[in-house]
Every structure is written in C-alpha cells, then in structure tokens.
C-alpha cells in the first residue's frame with residue numbers, strides 16, 4: 001500500500017515531472033530558437049560586414065569595418081613590419097599621389113634663435129659634439145667596447161634642443177651617460193601617448209578619469225616635465241630681475257619669448273612659455289638622432305657612399321693648410337658644413353627611406369574635398385604615410401628602394417625636392433620649423449664622426465624599426481668604432497689636390 005500522502009506526492013510528482021518535461025521542452029525550444037537567432041544574427045552581421053568591406057575595396061585606403069574602424073586591418077598589419085605592410089597596401093592600390101599647397105612662414109620668433117648672438121644653436125652643438133659626443137666615442141674605442149650609437153645620439157640632440165629651448169644643458173651626454181629625470185619623464189610621456197593613438201577614445205578617457213595604467217603614467221610624467229620647465233622659468237625670471245640691462249645676450253627660445261608681448265600687449269604667461277618650450281623640445285629632441293642612426297646603418301651597407309662623403313669632407317677642409325698639417329684637432333666651420341652637398345644628399349636619402357616621423361596625422365577642421373575627389377568631413381582624422389611615400393615607384397621611380405644620394409644632386413650640387421614629394425619634414429604651413437637646423441646638426445655630427453671613425457654595426461645585431469610615433473631602432477644601434485688612420489685621410493687629401 002502506498003500511503004495517500006505518497007500517492008498525493010506521486011500525483012504531484014507526475015504533474016511536476018510533466019511540467020518539467022514541458023518546461024524542458026519549452027526551454028530547449030527556446031534555446032534552440034535562441035541559437036538560431038544568434039546564428040542568424042552572426043550570419044547577417046557577416047554578410048553586412050563582407051558587403052561593406054567588398055564595397056570598400058573599390059576605394060583607396062584600408063577597409064573601414066563597422067564599429068571597429070580600421071582596427072582589424074591594423075592588427076593584421078602589426079604582425080610584421082607595420083610600415084612595410086602599409087607601403088604594400090598603398091602601392092598595390094595604385095593610389096593617386098596628391099601634391100598641393102604653398103608655404104607661408106610664421107616663424108619670426110623661433111627663427112631669431114638662429115640669428116641672435118649669445119650661445120646660438122650652432123655654438124651649443126659645437127660644444128656638445130667636442131666636449132660630450134667625441135670624448136664618449138673615443139672612450140669606447142680605447143676600451144674596445146661596443147656602444148649603442150642611437151642612445152648616444154639621442155642624448156646629444158636632447159641636450160642640444162634643451163639648450164635651444166631653455167638655454168640649459170640637462171647633461172644627458174655627460175661622462176657616465178647618467179639617467180636624467182627630466183629626459184626620462186619626457187620619454188615616458190611620449191611612450192604613454194602612443195597608447196592613445198591605438199586605443200578607442202572612450203577607453204583612454206575612462207582610464208584617465210580613473211587614473212589607471214598608461215594614463216596614470218602619462219599624468220605623472222607630464223608633471224615631471226612641467227615641474228622642470230616651471231623651475232627653469234622661475235630661475236630665468238629671477239636672473240632677469242637682477243640684471244640692470246634687460247637686453248639679455250641669451251638667444252634661447254624662452255628668453256626671446258620673455259622679451260616679447262602677446263596680441264594684447266601683455267607679457268606671455270608662464271604657462272604659455274612652458275608650453276612653447278616643451279613643444280619645441282618634443283619636436284626636436286629625437287628626430288635628428290633617429291635619422292642619423294638609420295644613416296649610419298645604411299652607410300655600412302654602402303661603403304661607396306661613405307668613401308664619397310669622406311672625400312668631400314677632405315676636399316673642403318683640405319683648403320685649410322693647418323688641417324692638412326694636423327696642427328690642431330679639426331673643428332668644422334659653419335661655412336664648411338654648408339658646402340657639404342654630397343653629405344646633405346646622403347642624409348636626405350636616408351630620411352626618404354627611413355623618415356623619423358613614419359606616419360603623421362591631421363584632423364579636418366572644415367569639410368573639404370581632396371584633389372582626387374575624396375570627400376573629407378570635419379573631424380575626420382587623415383593619416384599620411386611618410387614612410388610609404390618615400391618608397392613609391394610612382395613618386396621616386398623604379399630605383400625607389402635603393403639608397404642613392406646621387407638622385408638629389410645636379411652637377412654635384414644638392415637640389416631639394418618639393419615638400420609635397422619629400423614629406424619627411426611635413427609640408428604646408430606646419431612644415432618643420434627646425435628643418436635647416438636639423439640638417440646642420442646632422443651634418444655636423446655625421447662629419448665629425450665619419451672623419452674620425454669607421455662605424456661598424458656589431459655582428460648579428462638586429463636592426464628593426466620600433467612601432468612608435470618616431471622611428472627609433474627597436475634594439476638601438478650597437479656598433480664598434482675604429483679610428484681612421486692618418487694614412488687613409490692623407491690619401492683623400494692628396495686625391496683631391498693632386
């Protein structure tokens with residue numbers, strides 16, 4: 001006998017199991033339907049995205065995917081050499097090249113640093129090369145150790161640009177190559193900024209709000225940079241207030257702007273002074289050194305070019321009798337540097353193949369139409385690939401991938417190219433303000449090194465670009481230096497003056 005309670009239970013059991021069965025059936029059906037719906041949804045999305053990307057193929061540039069933009073294409077490009085991949089994409093699409101525009105100068109105050117007396121940019125460069133760079137290099141020769149040439153050149157240009165901007169030598173190139181908090185803060189800030197370029201805006205903004213990760217690092221490093229700049233401004237103001245003659249002999253950007261008035265006839269605010277100097281350092285701190293690193297690497301693979309540079313240097317300085325007689329250590333004169341056309345061409349060729357700023361971007365301020373008919377709306381970001389442009393057959397001809405300084409020379413004289421063809425220094429109203437000085441700086445440093453040493457890249461040292469806003473060598477440039485023999489230099493002197 002089964003107790004009634006049990007039968008009741010059984011009844012309830014059977015009814016609940018019926019309900020369960022029905023429930024299971026319904027939920028399975030629901031899930032089945034749910035699965036189908038998800039499947040359909042994915043299918044629809046796939047078809048939509050495929051049609052979208054197929055339609056995109058008809059246009060130039062990378063496919064722009066819904067929600068994700070160019071990210072999927074960029075991620076696939078990041079697997080190898082991003083810049084080469086971008087060059088292939090642009091060249092394979094046979095995209096038209098657009099050149100247009102005209103420069104208008106807006107550089108009075110900044111260019112006066114080159115004209116003023118006092119410790120001018122060329123004088124501070126001379127001082128840094130002869131009392132900083134060359135002793136460090138000589139030390140490596142004597143101790144037979146390899147050095148990271150990129151790191152040493154970065155230190156040289158950092159000190160140089162700080163002297164131009166603030167009139168202060170931070171001492172990054174001092175013996176022992178010290179770690180400088182200001183230089184470190186600058187480096188950290190630029191590295192953290194790269195994150196913003198590859199992260200959706202809402203994500204980095206949330207991170208900034210929550211003070212997390214790279215945003216936290218960025219905030220701290222900007223604070224370090226600003227504190228240094230504010231301290232220099234404070235000290236300079238004090239220094240000026242103690243001077244009876246306010247016409248200071250200083251020719252750095254900070255001192256020049258301190259003596260100027262804004263459009264309301266007022267002195268510039270400390271914040272403005274800080275920002276103008278920091279912006280200048282940011283623009284000029286590592287572009288020339290990175291270009292020089294690629295230049296020395298290319299030179300090792302093209303010994304013929306190195307010989308021609310050496311011959312040019314010896315021909316120019318050989319006009320000075322005391323140099324041939326080796327009466328004193330050779331210090332190049334500015335007019336000698338300016339005469340070095342072949343060196344100028346070789347540096348331009350290095351910049352064409354390895355531009356220090358490999359890709360640059362602009363934001364559209366007003367709706368516009370490009371010469372090829374592409375409509376660009378206000379707020380759109382336009383990226384232009386300087387690295388790819390330097391390697392396009394349509395622009396530079398069939399030998400575009402060869403390192404050929406001769407392409408820049410007519411009857412032995414350097415001939416510059418349009419800024420819309422050779423875009424390493426940008427074009428239009430935002431053309432690099434330091435272009436002329438950058439050439440002088442690179443030529444002075446390169447000639448000073450080449451005249452004294454043969455630079456050989458350490459065996460098996462990997463040379464690849466780093467993915468950053470500036471095209472650093474990812475692993476630096478490990479080199480060994482070999483002192484040039486007097487006999488070798490004499491050969492060039494006598495070849496030039498038979």
Ligand code: HEM
Nearest residue numbers: 283284287288291356357360424425426430432433434438
């Ligand atoms: C090989 C060396 C250099 C290269 C390839 C180079 C390249 C460039 C490029 C591409 C820009 C445009 C950035 C933009 O607005 O999108 C630029 C701007 C600028 N560069 Fe250079 N640069 C070099 C050296 C220097 C040096 C040594 C200085 C300073 C001593 C300097 C100062 C500036 C300044 C102040 C700007 C901003 C111009 C403006 O905002 O209108 N550059 N440079």
